[in-house]
Amino acid sequence: MTARAAGLSIDARTPVGDLRLDVALEVAAGECVALAGPSGAGKTSVLRIVAGLLEAAHGRVACAGEIWLDTDRRIGVPAERRRCGYLFQEYALFGHLSAWRNVAYALHEAPRAQREPRARELLARFGLADRAGARPGTLSGGERQRVALARALARRPAALLLDEPLSALDARTRAAAARELAGVIRDAGVPVLLVTHDFTEAALLGDRVAVIDKGRVLQEGSASALAAAPATAFVADFTGAVVLTGEARRGDGGTLVVTLAGGGEITALEGEPGAVAVSVYPWEIALARPGEAAHDSARNHLAVDVLSVTAVGSRVRVGLAAPQPLTAELSEASARELELAPGGRAVASFKAAATRVLPL
């Protein structure tokens, strides 16, 4: 394991309760790795080990050229000196302090006179200038998340750790928060490790996704690569929906027509116009030879290139370029019958009703 200049490098083998955690991850500066998996998989434990809040029996953590943990050399930098910006799942704002004092709490090493102006400036950047004096108890979920983000960034962290950043928000606020969070991640310039149980969220926010289950990283790669060629049945199930992005407008009969980024058009039944993410489950997508597809009831037909064909148990995952990455799942028999092979062409069909549209 080599600590890249400004990257975050993690290697931890330790029991956590009943779980045996065995995780190695590298996150480059400016990169966001989404650690995705079901609850109890050990995701949060990884963040806590990086932040120095959980002891590891064996482990090494290095960030920005500093060694934070090396059990072999008995190095364990205390949490307060690790310069981690940690966004907690329920935000963990201090209820006895106003919003700006919550942010200023992270600035206690700065000269006293600079703390309040800097805290207010950070809050203003998140559109919370007029809420700076409010107690967390009186803030909405979205406002709380932004105060917590401002607080986590206040110390100019060397790494950003985000624990289920969107899960405490209702569906309405989530889209706006996701957009803002994507901006924060893009501008952070430091390694970002994000934990989520939702693959769609991982696909939208992470440059790479690492799927974790029972304490182990099962597979790592881009979201579309994982969905197209899952290494195990668990990854196949977990990666579930494929995510495509595009611009939606109203079509006839109350439908929604989405022009995909990079080309192609999709019809959906519900959703709002504007920038959207469209998700479809691989098992909802049928494949046919070019020119043979138009006879079924599906409204959506996309001409695709076949990129990969991967057997997962008795099923076959087919990675496609539409030109955005798309994944279909078929039985082995149909895959044989269609003579699918990388480099070939096909038509992907799915019903408008199988298409979910999320605002971006």
Added chain:
Amino acid sequence: MSGWFGVLLAVALAAALTFLTLPVVAIFAQQPPGDLVSALGEEGALDALWLSLRTTAAAVLLILVVGTPAAYLLATRRFRGRAGLVTLIELPLVLPPAVAGIALLAAVGPSTLLGRAAQDAGLQLTLATAGVVVALTFVAAPFYLRQAIAAFEAVDATLLDASRTLGASPARTFARVAIPTALPGLVAGTALALGRALGEFGATLMFAGSFQGVTQTVPLAIYDRFATDFTAALALSAVLVAVSAAILLSVKLVRGPDAVAR
């Protein structure tokens, strides 16, 4: 709520209220207020009052300074034998005051090793004001510790974690996050300890004795007078009622605004 059950509830409340307030009201009703005030002027009454306030303040200060970090440790760490430790700390709660007095004499009395060591160091415990503070601390500390442990246990551990990731040391986290968050419970515990210390009688009498101006606190002074000068005993009792009521009221005021803010 109507019918016989409603009547039953109302009767029960009226009975409880009468029984609990009648004796307190009687203290003030027995004598004209003027007599009560002049009885306070009696030599020794003000001494007792002043001594009670000083020793109670000293005991509660000791309890806060030592008890708060101790309670934090017990509330935030899990280790083998923790439950047994908490039970040991709580034991003085159920100890009869006379037993507490005997226990203190046996532990730090003049004939014991510790007692002699204290005396050599210039600290007279038995039959001295310092002994009163020891007795008050012994009986009142568990009231505070119990509340403080519960209050710290109720603090969300992720708040303490968040504080650490924001650059605060464990000590700063304790002072700036744990204590403010647990404050309502700590205040309630302080009030309980104050009330218990102010009313302490048995252990003080047995361990420190009852010497005017030195170890005779208000409860001891009341006991000293009730056979010979009932008016003086009433006057001191009235003062104790007033001080205790003030403590209770101020606690409710401190917790009130916070309870509204939540």
